[in-house]
Amino acid sequence: MIIADYHTHTAFSDDSKAPPKAMADQAVALGLKMLCITDHMDYLYPKKYAPTSFVFDPDIYFTELTALKEIYKDRLELLIGIELGLRNEPGTREACAEYYRKLCADYPFDFVIGSTHVLNDLDPYYPEYWETHSKKAGMRVYFESILENIGTYDMFQIYGHLDYLVRYLPKESSANASPSATQPASAFVPSDTRDRICGKDYCFSDYKELIAEILKKLIASGRGIELNTSGYKYGLPFAHPRTQILKLYRELHGEIITIGSDAHTPNHMAYDFLRARDLLFSLGFSYYTVYRGRKAVFLPL
Numbered sequence: 001m002i003i004a005d006y007h008t009h010t011a012f013s014d015d016s017k018a019p020p021k022a023m024a025d026q027a028v029a030l031g032l033k034m035l036c037i038t039d040h041m042d043y044l045y046p047k048k049y050a051p052t053s054f055v056f057d058p059d060i061y062f063t064e065l066t067a068l069k070e071i072y073k074d075r076l077e078l079l080i081g082i083e084l085g086l087r088n089e090p091g092t093r094e095a096c097a098e099y100y101r102k103l104c105a106d107y108p109f110d111f112v113i114g115s116t117h118v119l120n121d122l123d124p125y126y127p128e129y130w131e132t133h134s135k136k137a138g139m140r141v142y143f144e145s146i147l148e149n150i151g152t153y154d155m156f157q158i159y160g161h162l163d164y165l166v167r168y169l170p171k172e173s174s175a176n177a178s179p180s181a182t183q184p185a186s187a188f189v190p191s192d193t194r195d196r197i198c199g200k201d202y203c204f205s206d207y208k209e210l211i212a213e214i215l216k217k218l219i220a221s222g223r224g225i226e227l228n229t230s231g232y233k234y235g236l237p238f239a240h241p242r243t244q245i246l247k248l249y250r251e252l253h254g255e256i257i258t259i260g261s262d263a264h265t266p267n268h269m270a271y272d273f274l275r276a277r278d279l280l281f282s283l284g285f286s287y288y289t290v291y292r293g294r295k296a297v298f299l300p301l
């Protein structure tokens, strides 16, 4: 059983209104034993999206979450994490690396996720990115940025939601979509071996070498990936990363894998965790990873 959700957001993130207490209450109600709050910090998030900035005051964050940790200590182990938005544009990259290095040295985060949320100064959540990049180029720029970021940033433990960009791909016309696009979102896909399994998708084989480099670099540096179940929540037939990437990670002897719902509201906490457990088992994993004080602990699935 999975007893820890290691990717969750609260109102400290610009895209969530959830009070931290409501998230803690939900974790207790679901029977989780560990909850790691990982709010967004996207230093130098492009000004064009103001007032959204994806930054918070770490002093207030620690004061509030430390108090909550104490209140819940007999029912739940609350951990204080962060999700850093990593950037690879020259100039921005150096400034972000310096800021994040200091932030992680100054504050005792239990767990640090590194994620890509901005590429070429554009948030691919918005259509502008896809108007200036073809689907193939857009996905390649994304994977290449990850490979670079792993080398630039050393303060994170796992790379967040590898391949989440697929959520925002412009939808293909139904004529081009494969028949399995009609598959219900809740259907379990035990072995994702096909290249394209829904209309909104990318070909794994186009990026396989690049993805293998990413995974090898993470493994070699003692870092890992997460199984982020928000793909299911978005109605995709796979989590992030897709099953083919998880399989490759396993083949490359990747051991470190955290599990997170990326919930921004209490009702999405631990989303489809039973399905995540089945998936990891089917791929030969028997443990998942949690962190305390940025030290990995392995728990049975």
Ligand SMILES: [Zn+2]
Pocket: 083, 115, 117, 160, 161
């Ligand atoms: Zn993210």
Ligand SMILES: [Zn+2]
Pocket: 007, 009, 083, 262
């Ligand atoms: Zn997140």
